[in-house]
Amino acid sequence: xxxxxxxxxxxxxxxxxxxxxxxxxxxxxxxxxxxxxxxxxxxxxxxxxxxxxxxxxxxxxxxxxxxxxxxxxxxxxxxxxxxxxxxxxxxxxxxxxxxxxxxxxxxxxxxxxxxxxxxxxxxxxxxxxxxxxxxxxxxxxxxxxxxxxxxxxxxxxxxxxxxxxxxxxxxxxxxxxxxxxxxxxxxxxxxxxxxxxxxxxxxxxxxxxxxxxxxxxxxxxxxxxxxxxxxxxxxxxxxxxxxxxxxxxxxxxxxxxxxxxxxxxxxxxxxxxxxxxxxxxxxxxxxxxxxxxxxxxxxxxxxxxxxxxxxxxxxxxxxx
Numbered sequence: 001x002x003x004x005x006x007x008x009x010x011x012x013x014x015x016x017x018x019x020x021x022x023x024x025x026x027x028x029x030x031x032x033x034x035x036x037x038x039x040x041x042x043x044x045x046x047x048x049x050x051x052x053x054x055x056x057x058x059x060x061x062x063x064x065x066x067x068x069x070x071x072x073x074x075x076x077x078x079x080x081x082x083x084x085x086x087x088x089x090x091x092x093x094x095x096x097x098x099x100x101x102x103x104x105x106x107x108x109x110x111x112x113x114x115x116x117x118x119x120x121x122x123x124x125x126x127x128x129x130x131x132x133x134x135x136x137x138x139x140x141x142x143x144x145x146x147x148x149x150x151x152x153x154x155x156x157x158x159x160x161x162x163x164x165x166x167x168x169x170x171x172x173x174x175x176x177x178x179x180x181x182x183x184x185x186x187x188x189x190x191x192x193x194x195x196x197x198x199x200x201x202x203x204x205x206x207x208x209x210x211x212x213x214x215x216x217x218x219x220x221x222x223x224x225x226x227x228x229x230x231x232x233x234x235x236x237x238x239x240x241x242x243x244x245x246x247x248x249x250x251x252x253x254x255x256x257x258x259x260x261x262x263x264x265x266x267x268x269x270x271x272x273x274x275x276x277x278x279x280x281x282x283x284x285x286x287x288x289x290x291x292x293x294x295x296x297x298x299x300x301x302x303x304x305x306x307x308x309x310x311x312x313x314x315x316x317x318x319x320x
Contacts, residue, residue, distance in 0.1 A: 042057060043055045062118060064109075064142075066083040069083060070305050071304070080102070083105065085106070093297075119142045160176070182308060183226065186225075186311045187225065187227045190315065201264060201299065206267055216243075216244040218310050221311060231256060231257060233257075250278055258284050260291070264294075265299065298310055
């Protein structure tokens, strides 16, 4: 028993000495663990649409999300660079109240241009944007997340995904709920005032005219959100088309019997358009139900902000 007590005492003394002697080491170890935990808390691991595991910063400050800026602005996020074409001369004008001071980047996202902005997160709209070895190249610059696999993704799903990536899932859901409520109210107003009427969106470019796809861009707003009827000609063209905007032949244009026509970003003056016998013969033109919106409008784009502005334009035009 004496021996046991002696050993216990010695053991206690040794443990005490060991504890006192290693206090500094334990402090450093704890500090290291805290730093590791802190590092982990500043990023989250997500799997993108292409199956890539992406370590996304918790609070990215230098984001490039070309052509997804509508979602960013809706979530209160300002990118480090914004989508543009024509050497930066053409941007999404309807977003410039928030992005007017944001530098432009070419829509094709050259690697050198992306690198120059030193992004800490790159969000790509579709698989097409990272085809071949592009994803590997972009991911060397910054964590790169691809939102969708299709050329035309559902904008609602895009918004929710971008919200998840940016740790703003609740804000994305709220923005979508507010939009749906607005669309529902506008749809009810239109149906009460005009009943079932058809509409079409046309984009004249020089000698050619393009019509919006019934399921994409402003077509999605007119037909799905606002419940306006799809003209037969638009149905025919959309049945085999994949692009947001598709050329309409003069023959098909002459057959267009839409009750309302919305002309967007026309490169041809309205007077010149309406002097053409085909345009002049359209039912909507004869009834004075043709409305024009310039390049400052959001009709060529999509998202909560773009579509909300389109709803306002439609309601104000038809119910004025």
